[in-house]
Amino acid sequence: SQTIHQWPATLVQPVGSPLSLECTVEGTSNPNLYWYRQAAGRGLQLLFYSVGIGQISSEVPQNLSASRPQDRQFILSSKKLLLSDSGFYLCAWSVANYYEQYFGPGTRLTVT
Amino acid sequence: RKEVEQDPGPFNVPEGATVAFNCTYSNSASQSFFWYRQDCRKEPKLLMSVYSSGNEDGRFTAQLNRASQYISLLIRDSKLSDSATYLCVVNRRTGNQFYFGTGTSLTVIP
Numbered sequence: 001s002q003t004i005h006q007w008p009a010t011l012v013q014p015v016g017s018p019l020s021l022e023c024t025v026e027g028t029s030n031p032n033l034y035w036y037r038q039a040a041g042r043g044l045q046l047l048f049y050s051v052g053i054g055q056i057s058s059e060v061p062q063n064l065s066a067s068r069p070q071d072r073q074f075i076l077s078s079k080k081l082l083l084s085d086s087g088f089y090l091c092a093w094s095v096a097n098y099y100e101q102y103f104g105p106g107t108r109l110t111v112t
Numbered sequence: 113r114k115e116v117e118q119d120p121g122p123f124n125v126p127e128g129a130t131v132a133f134n135c136t137y138s139n140s141a142s143q144s145f146f147w148y149r150q151d152c153r154k155e156p157k158l159l160m161s162v163y164s165s166g167n168e169d170g171r172f173t174a175q176l177n178r179a180s181q182y183i184s185l186l187i188r189d190s191k192l193s194d195s196a197t198y199l200c201v202v203n204r205r206t207g208n209q210f211y212f213g214t215g216t217s218l219t220v221i222p
């Protein structure tokens with residue numbers, strides 16, 4: 001069966017510090033991978049998606065970047081965090097476009 | 113206009129009640145439809161996919177109306193454990209975007 005891991009679960013970082021969140025998927029090959037952010041009381045905002053190694057599509061201009069160095073690894077990064085980067089970051093995978101997505105447990109980021 | 117719109121609620125219903133949620137989508141090219149459940153401070157979890165002919169999974173029934181561009185979720189015999197936020201999700205055949213509604217909050221009261 002497939003599983004998706006995210007870490008860390010919780011993170012508190014000062015403004016201006018760097019960020020690296022990691023997501024890995026097990027039990028499947030060449031998944032579509034997604035990064036979402038959910039601000040408090042808000043809906044999910046798609047940040048990045050990837051259909052293969054090194055292929056990243058960005059949905060909104062922002063202070064973040066993503067990379068996919070391996071087939072089942074997806075990394076979300078920032079060089080300098082802003083207060084507005086606080087939120088619940090969720091990684092998800094799907095078999096292919098327009099199939100259901102499965103989410104990791106998420107990382108709750110607080111920028112202070 | 114938002115891709116997906118849901119009534120945020122909250123819906124407060126007694127145990128055993130039947131409750132229904134609707135969700136409208138704006139793009140007629142949407143091809144895949146899902147309902148997710150999200151508990152407080154947790155990740156969304158797939159509840160069920162929604163098929164053109166409608167589908168049922170135990171106490172949950174999902175329906176799709178392409179002509180009016182909405183999907184619905186019916187929960188029968190509500191349980192306390194059904195309390196959560198229910199997210200409507202649509203996806204187009206082209207592109208790689210899943211569009212999430214902001215969710216409908218349900219609280220089942222003893």
